[in-house]
Amino acid sequence: MEKNDSDVLIIGGGLVGATLAILLGDAGWQVDVFDAAPPSHADETLGKGPPALRVSALTAASQRLLASLDVWPWLVSHRVSAYHGMQVWDAEGSGEIRFDAEDVGVDALGHIVENDLLLAVLRRRVEVLPNVVWHHGVRLTGYARDDQRATIKLDNGERRQAPLIVGADGARSPLRSMAGIPVCERDTGQAAVVTSVRTEHGHGGIARQAFLPTGPLAFLPLMIDGRDDHCSIVWSTTPAEASRMTALGKTGQSRVTLGDELASALGARLGRVEVIDIAPHFPIAQRHAGRYVDDGLALVGDAAHSLHPLAGQGVNLGLMDAAVLAEEWVRARRRGAEPGDPRILARYERRRRSENAAMLAAMQGFQRLFGSHQPALRLARNWGLSGVDRLMPLKRLLIRQALGEYGDLAERCR
Numbered sequence: 001m002e003k004n005d006s007d008v009l010i011i012g013g014g015l016v017g018a019t020l021a022i023l024l025g026d027a028g029w030q031v032d033v034f035d036a037a038p039p040s041h042a043d044e045t046l047g048k049g050p051p052a053l054r055v056s057a058l059t060a061a062s063q064r065l066l067a068s069l070d071v072w073p074w075l076v077s078h079r080v081s082a083y084h085g086m087q088v089w090d091a092e093g094s095g096e097i098r099f100d101a102e103d104v105g106v107d108a109l110g111h112i113v114e115n116d117l118l119l120a121v122l123r124r125r126v127e128v129l130p131n132v133v134w135h136h137g138v139r140l141t142g143y144a145r146d147d148q149r150a151t152i153k154l155d156n157g158e159r160r161q162a163p164l165i166v167g168a169d170g171a172r173s174p175l176r177s178m179a180g181i182p183v184c185e186r187d188t189g190q191a192a193v194v195t196s197v198r199t200e201h202g203h204g205g206i207a208r209q210a211f212l213p214t215g216p217l218a219f220l221p222l223m224i225d226g227r228d229d230h231c232s233i234v235w236s237t238t239p240a241e242a243s244r245m246t247a248l249g250k251t252g253q254s255r256v257t258l259g260d261e262l263a264s265a266l267g268a269r270l271g272r273v274e275v276i277d278i279a280p281h282f283p284i285a286q287r288h289a290g291r292y293v294d295d296g297l298a299l300v301g302d303a304a305h306s307l308h309p310l311a312g313q314g315v316n317l318g319l320m321d322a323a324v325l326a327e328e329w330v331r332a333r334r335r336g337a338e339p340g341d342p343r344i345l346a347r348y349e350r351r352r353r354s355e356n357a358a359m360l361a362a363m364q365g366f367q368r369l370f371g372s373h374q375p376a377l378r379l380a381r382n383w384g385l386s387g388v389d390r391l392m393p394l395k396r397l398l399i400r401q402a403l404g405e406y407g408d409l410a411e412r413c414r
């Protein structure tokens, strides 16, 4: 069966695809979202009890975007954890930098949200839009394009057509490869272990990150039932170490060992650490699509770029892509232009590519600088961290970056 009444087909209904669907749906577009994941059952436990394993640190710009879509109040009514301070240090030396929301006159530097809670809230928001149709559990299996429209094949045998198509289908984007868009991929030689912990001392609303010789270790502060003694962990390390930690996370007794290792790697800043969940790990590769656009096609989120989680920017950059793409398309249509006009697609790419490329390069630079055992580089990074810590104007600039307030943002994110 072939249907062709949509304005746009969005492949992938993760955090970025769902947000784009709301942005275009709110503007009255007919949107179809196809996601390989099966329908999730409304889960009353979301945002209650122990924290979920996968979390994201959202910037102020992402918060503004979600607030403009009326999604933020729903999230807050469930569970979000604000952090007002950040401490970053070199575990091999004395360099340390501290950021505080007060330095730039804001209440919070960011908020930690649980990914499945955010996705559930976004989907609830989609449900009130009759012009957005969500197709669960369907996988893209084929893609072709003629002058007028994109045609996709799905694994349920259906074919669909529309003038515009978006790849929001993640780091290994099937649409990107079916469209023949090249990707530059770099294996970082690291894997990220994630888990949840309870700590002896309260985190006080401060996000902490120690740069260890094997990679960065982040303790992201969570407020659970009004208490500040839980953190979400992202420990980037060698694949062999990551596998060892995942094995330690499996049973109660060895979790004690993993907790001790976490406490010691953090320099005991939060006292004893108790691991309260499993500790899976994910390979970390950085990828950047050779181009973000093609005839009537745009890539957003991880499909366009995926980066090291050390700065917690992946979702944030993807949300900014979605906001800029929707802004360009909605504006174009309002003034009677074709949203698929190559000049409009090129403007989307121009507005987003340089920001994303800069962030990818920064992550690579950080990884090289802190992974180095060369004495000169170690000295430089210690001087660098402590030096920046004393330079208030530079520090303020870095805080603005952490708030996501840079680049040519969509109006609703400024």
Ligand SMILES: Cc1cc2nc3c(=O)[nH]c(=O)nc-3n(C[C@H](O)[C@H](O)[C@H](O)COP(=O)(O)OP(=O)(O)OC[C@H]3O[C@@H](n4cnc5c(N)ncnc54)[C@H](O)[C@@H]3O)c2cc1C
Pocket: 011, 012, 013, 014, 015, 016, 017, 034, 035, 036, 037, 055, 056, 057, 058, 138, 139, 140, 141, 168, 169, 170, 171, 174, 192, 193, 194, 234, 282, 300, 301, 302, 303, 309, 311, 312, 313, 314, 315, 316, 317, 318
């Ligand atoms: C350990 C770790 C920690 C992280 N921490 C942070 C953080 O603190 N802050 C932050 O901003 N980012 C963080 N990130 C990055 C962040 O998780 C990603 O950037 C983000 O999830 C990407 O969202 P997305 O919607 O683009 O892609 P995805 O979440 O990958 O969604 C892609 C969707 O496409 C669907 N799909 C795939 N193939 C098909 C197909 N053939 N047909 C139909 N659908 C398909 C999938 O089902 C999925 O729903 C972290 C990443 C890791 C690994």
